[in-house]
Amino acid sequence: MSNTRMREDEFLEGIKSHDRRSLAKMLSLCEKDPETANVLLDKLEKKTSHVVGITGSPGVGKSTLISAILDKMNGKNVGVIVVDPSSPFTGGALLGDRVRMQSHATNEKFFIRSFANRGALGGLSPSIYEACDTFESFGMDNVIIETVGVGQSEIDVSNIADTVIVVLSPDNGDEIQMMKAGLMEIADLFVINKSDNPRSQILLSRLRAMTAGSKEVPIYLTNAVTSEGVERLVRALDSRFFQILSDGTLSQKRRKRLLNHVKSMIRRELDRLVQSFEIDGISPKEMRDHIIEELCRKKRL
Amino acid sequence: MIKVMIAKPGLDGHDRGAKVVAKALRDAGMEVIYTGIRQTPEQIAQSAVDEDVDVLGISILSGAHMKLVPKILELLKKMGSNMPVFVGGIIPKEDAKRLKEIGVVEVYGPGTPTSEIAEQVRKFVEHSNA
Ligand SMILES: Nc1nc2c(ncn2[C@@H]2O[C@H](COP(=O)(O)OP(=O)(O)O)[C@@H](O)[C@H]2O)c(=O)[nH]1
Ligand SMILES: [Mg+2]
Numbered sequence: 486m487s488n489t490r491m492r493e494d495e496f497l498e499g500i501k502s503h504d505r506r507s508l509a510k511m512l513s514l515c516e517k518d519p520e521t522a523n524v525l526l527d528k529l530e531k532k533t534s535h536v537v538g539i540t541g542s543p544g545v546g547k548s549t550l551i552s553a554i555l556d557k558m559n560g561k562n563v564g565v566i567v568v569d570p571s572s573p574f575t576g577g578a579l580l581g582d583r584v585r586m587q588s589h590a591t592n593e594k595f596f597i598r599s600f601a602n603r604g605a606l607g608g609l610s611p612s613i614y615e616a617c618d619t620f621e622s623f624g625m626d627n628v629i630i631e632t633v634g635v636g637q638s639e640i641d642v643s644n645i646a647d648t649v650i651v652v653l654s655p656d657n658g659d660e661i662q663m664m665k666a667g668l669m670e671i672a673d674l675f676v677i678n679k680s681d682n683p684r685s686q687i688l689l690s691r692l693r694a695m696t697a698g699s700k701e702v703p704i705y706l707t708n709a710v711t712s713e714g715v716e717r718l719v720r721a722l723d724s725r726f727f728q729i730l731s732d733g734t735l736s737q738k739r740r741k742r743l744l745n746h747v748k749s750m751i752r753r754e755l756d757r758l759v760q761s762f763e764i765d766g767i768s769p770k771e772m773r774d775h776i777i778e779e780l781c782r783k784k785r786l
Numbered sequence: 787m788i789k790v791m792i793a794k795p796g797l798d799g800h801d802r803g804a805k806v807v808a809k810a811l812r813d814a815g816m817e818v819i820y821t822g823i824r825q826t827p828e829q830i831a832q833s834a835v836d837e838d839v840d841v842l843g844i845s846i847l848s849g850a851h852m853k854l855v856p857k858i859l860e861l862l863k864k865m866g867s868n869m870p871v872f873v874g875g876i877i878p879k880e881d882a883k884r885l886k887e888i889g890v891v892e893v894y895g896p897g898t899p900t901s902e903i904a905e906q907v908r909k910f911v912e913h914s915n916a
Pocket of ligand 2: 581631
């Protein structure tokens with residue numbers, strides 16, 4: 486842990502009193518020791534923030550769009566989680582999303598935190614649930630999560646976000662063709678960014694054609710650099726939150742998120758156990774029995 | 787896992803050096819947050835504290851290091867942080883000496899092997915944790 490350590494009660498007091506430094510340290514705890522973070526989170530009251538996941542291929546403008554969204558979020562408290570990939574070989578990571586959002590770095594209403602995905606299943610951070618809960622405990626009105634944009638991260642973000650924005654851009658080759666299976670299903674809103682590129686109109690009509698007939702997914706055109714269209718998007722997010730809050734969708738989403746949070750906790754335990762096992766001369770079945778026994782024993786401790 | 791921030795204050799827009807160091811530290815297995823160019827001391831200090839990094843690296847070529855670096859150190863202190871800070875850039879010897887006197891852990895001139903920086907960053911973190 487970097488510089489001064491914090492004690493558990495200091496964390497709790499700090500988060501309750503909206504101390505920014507405690508938030509920073511708590512998010513580190515989520516990464517370093519998620520089990521302890523979960524114990525602390527249990528003792529904190531949680532606000533229901535609107536959790537918005539933003540996904541789409543690298544380079545479509547997700548980070549720039551978040552910065553433009555923050556510009557229109559005057560008066561609201563917003564936590565931003567940006568995730569970038571770790572190298573599977575060295576474990577190192579270059580986290581560069583912040584570059585696009587630095588104009589907000591000193592805004593006391595906003596808090597931006599970079600995470601490496603650390604090889605997590607699905608491409609989000611292994612501590613994403615704890616980090617999101619931490620922001621909600623801190624009392625954020627909104628939590629925005631930017632995914633890596635490759636692999637399974639799109640699908641994974643729908644396990645935690647109340648609203649998923651899929652961002653496309655016209656300069657990314659044939660985006661529609663490249664659109665992965667599952668992406669249509671998880672999008673609550675589509676954004677075609679880089680509307681300054683004339684080809685965005687072609688992308689728009691193709692996306693319309695593609696989504697015709699299935700559930701109604703609104704499409705927004707934005708220019709994240711000039712902020713054109715961003716205000717409309719922000720208003721749409723707000724009215725969607727109001728809607729899902731009142732029609733029961735939100736509680737469904739929260740139930741799903743809770744289950745996924747629990748699964749990720751169990752998976753962490755399981756990974757640790759499996760890795761610590763001597764596998765010599767033992768059958769898969771025997772190993773399974775041992776591990777389950779071990780899990781139960783641990784629970785009773 | 788070591789978390790480092792590489793920040794670039796001041797008005798000059800040359801970030802090749804900063805990026806080379808950032809990539810080298812990543813390749814050495816660290817998580818490196820890059821802030822981009824033209825950052826104010828306030829932006830840098832707040833970002834480093836918010837990201838709770840273990841080490842902060844400041845890259846300066848503009849010549850304004852004697853103004854910018856002390857300011858960043860002062861802000862960090864005010865925010866309750868004592869994270870190690872190193873500086874890279876074209877820094878005259880006497881300035882480097884002065885910067886180290888006020889708390890900078892190391893000053894790297896151009897051409898310092900990145901492997902050396904990576905190795906020392908590990909040491910800074912070990913020391914600050916000790
Ligand atoms: N012309 C144009 N460029 C944009 C727009 N939005 C983002 N960009 C640029 O696209 C590049 C990638 O943006 P970034 O936000 O890092 O994309 P990300 O990888 O999806 O997070 C940057 O150079 C941005 O300046 C836009 O609406 N129009
Ligand atoms: Mg990005």
